[in-house]
Amino acid sequence: MARERSGRTVAHLVLATRLKTLREAAGISRGEAATALGAHTATVRRIELAETSLDEGQVHTLLTAYGAGAAEIAEFLGQLATANLPGWWHPWRSVMDAWQLDLMSVESATRIIRVWEPALVPALLRTPSYARAVEDVRRPELPPADKDRRTELLIERQKRLRDQNTRIWAVMSAAALRTPVGGEAVMAEQWQALRAAVERPDVTLQIHPLEGPCHSMTGMPTVTLYRVDVPEIPDHVVREGDLPGSAEVLSSRHAVTAYHVLLDHTCVVAPHPDESKEALS
Structure with a gap:
């Protein structure tokens, strides 16, 4: 699909x-x-x-x-x-990407979200300032007001996922920690937010060092795996595209299993979460 x-x-x-x-x-x-x-x-x-x-x-x-x-x-x-009532995300629908509109209801039923992020801080762990700065870089064609609304949506998603006790298990490259986004103050705030996030029981973060070995997700774009907690609904995978706002959404058992295996392999190769905490200190 x-x-x-x-x-x-x-x-x-x-x-x-x-x-x-x-x-x-x-x-x-x-x-x-x-x-x-x-x-x-x-x-x-x-x-x-x-x-x-x-x-x-x-x-x-x-x-x-x-x-x-x-x-x-x-x-x-x-x-x-x-x-048939509008979803909570309804007020933001005009600034949402098509795949986000499709996946919000799935996200609301997700038990675990697993993420591979190759270059930036994973979206669900971003601060408002960092997220807004990413919008400036990734979506320069959008009016400032739309970028503000998209940032608001991301922060609301983060809050709702915390409220529903969804676990975030993210794997990112250390390149994100060395890539300036929005200036020194924004990066300092983001580092502090990551330090706080890894202390939460609902967040697991692994950071691949720049000198680390090649792994199964090397060279891949951002990939998000939604482990859904509703028997009637399959798990979903979102593989983001090169163009802003583009993504491929998959829910076939074959595709989900394949990405699950790739993420498992990457997590095995990546440093233990405790080592990632040290990298942020």
């Missing part, structure tokens, strides 16, 4: 999967469900894959055909109404 659809939230995917489970438990084929719906079989397939919006009327018809009781139908429709 190259990318998620921006309207396809985790909640929608869970409800769509539940519809499929109820149909199969009732012993009803997709063709029979389509007949009850007065639609083509492909419509039922798209509903069960959350490839189309979940319409309240269609969902009610399907649940009735599957033998669901009034209480179960009411509960399901209540969950659907909640799922």
Whole structure:
């Protein structure tokens, strides 16, 4: 899967999967469900894959055909109404990259986020000043107000991930510590923030030294692996592209497993997190 659809939230995917489970438990084929719906079989397939919006009327018809009781139908429709509410990131949608719109709902259900960052401080560990300075370099074409909003979004993501106890496991190159971003004051603040972050139980940071050996992620762009804590939703990988705002989003088992193995190998080769703490002292 190259990318998620921006309207396809985790909640929608869970409800769509539940519809499929109820149909199969009732012993009803997709063709029979389509007949009850007065639609083509492909419509039922798209509903069960959350490839189309979940319409309240269609969902009610399907649940009735599957033998669901009034209480179960009411509960399901209540969950659907909640799922249809705008995500917390809605106020920032105009300045978000397409892949960010697609992944925010997945991120909200993520248990562990693993990151490989080849040249800069990982985004989820950046200070506001450092993040804003990166926007100036990476997105010079954007108006200052848009850069400010994008920075606000990143800081809000960091806060929400802390609140939901998502673990951040980042591997970065020591080159980031020697690459000036935004001036001495910005770098000093960022160093201090990293020192504080590595003391938190939800953060693991490993720093590859410049003189370290070649490893499995050497030469790769920024890669983020989302380990999702919802059974119906697969883990996701984001491999950022060379152009600003571009990225490839993958969720196939083969792709996720491949990057998982690469990250594991890189973490084995990288210095222990305790040594990374010393590098920041």
